[in-house]
Amino acid sequence: MDLTVYTCHIVAVMDFSMSAKAQDYHDRLTDFMTESVFPAEESYHAYRAEAGPDDHTVPPVVEELKKLAKARGLWNLFLPSESGLSNLEYAPLAELTGWSMEIAPEATNCAAPDTGNMETLHLFATEEQRKQWLEPLLAGEIRSAFAMTEPAVASSDARNIETTMLRDGDDYVINGRKWWITGAADPRCKILIVMGRTNPDGPSHRQQSMILVPADTPGVDIQRSLPVFGWQDQHGHCEIVFDNVRVPASNLLDEEGSGFAIAQARLGPGRIHHCMRAIGAAERALALMIDRVQTRIAFGKPLAEQGVVREAIAKSRNEIEQTRLLCHKAAWTIDQQGNKSKDAQLLVAQIKAVAPQMACDVIDRAIQVHGGAGVCDDFPLARLYSWHRAMRLFDGPDEVHMRTIARAELGREKSAMATAASRQSDTAASRQSNPAASRQSETAVTG
Structure with missing residues (x-):
């Protein structure tokens, strides 16, 4: 998809289509998800249930998946210096891992907080620090x-x-x-x-x-x-x-x-990676919603034939697509300008405010059509919701990002169109404050 943006007579073409390299990764990662990750979810959760909440050892299936991902070249995809992928190329790959958020990101060594820490060490660590800590993190050993x-x-x-x-x-x-x-x-x-x-x-x-x-x-x-x-x-x-x-x-x-500068450098990419995965989680919730409403009968017909359910599906699709476009625009801007640019920081704030809320909304609708099944562990929806509701707090709460966005809008230099519109508003306000003068002016004009 090509989007052309015209600003101050400068034309920039945003091409969001997948490169051949990204498409190859996408195909291989899709196969890995469907052939290996999804079948492993049952084993993962069975191990966690048996171990109990206080046991934080990793289920063995994750280490098995890490070996498979390494062998398939699906490793450290988040870090351009390792994978050769741009942020825009990585976005649809991170989205795929969001379908199985508890397993896939770690299986490909793309899980937070390690990703942010690896980027921090890559950017700011000494050679000795990199050797001691970055190398084993990149290898997935710690x-x-x-x-x-x-x-x-x-x-x-x-x-x-x-x-x-x-x-x-x-x-x-x-x-x-x-x-x-x-x-x-x-x-x-x-x-x-x-x-x-x-x-x-x-x-x-x-x-x-x-x-x-x-x-x-x-x-x-x-x-x-x-x-x-x-x-x-x-x-x-x-x-x-x-x-x-x-x-x-x-x-x-x-x-x-x-420390403050390092935090800003660290959190920018981390925030957008979370948003990429949130889109994947929303896609899984929508897929589960669609499957449910086509097979569940209520009041004599499938839920899919109920108008309110169709509206929920349509809203969910619209919101996912809108969020994906904003996420890709933010990723493209980081690639073009770096994550420290004002444009990139503003777009990251926007997507961080939008993506978790969108995911919560889509997942909530999916829970609703699943009824009681939606809030129990038979489906992943309750876990998906809890994570993405928490996401509205971590890496900066929604309110902080909205404040950033509003401040940028209020401080933005007015375009010619906005200036003209302001003049019209000033004229209208003047008329409202002095109706008599306004009538005299109109009479003089029509005289």
């Missing part, structure tokens, strides 16, 4: 976590973070409490990227830094794994206390005061 959010403050504004990381000779000493630290309960989690204050008295955007903390460092106390709507994630979403945790100063990422 897992990692990103420790930023805190229970005591509104962490959507990183300037609020209270955890301290103070220099003491050749070390940094870390004290603080973090929560919703995804992945930290998994026994394979070996490294945490921790954000905290190294200079509490500095400028607001230069107070924070990031540092590498091995998970087995003394003083790292994982207190609990938080459930989401009653479900325990296999990797865990943990509350962690850092009690006088001492790590070498050489573990610092980049330089002191760069």
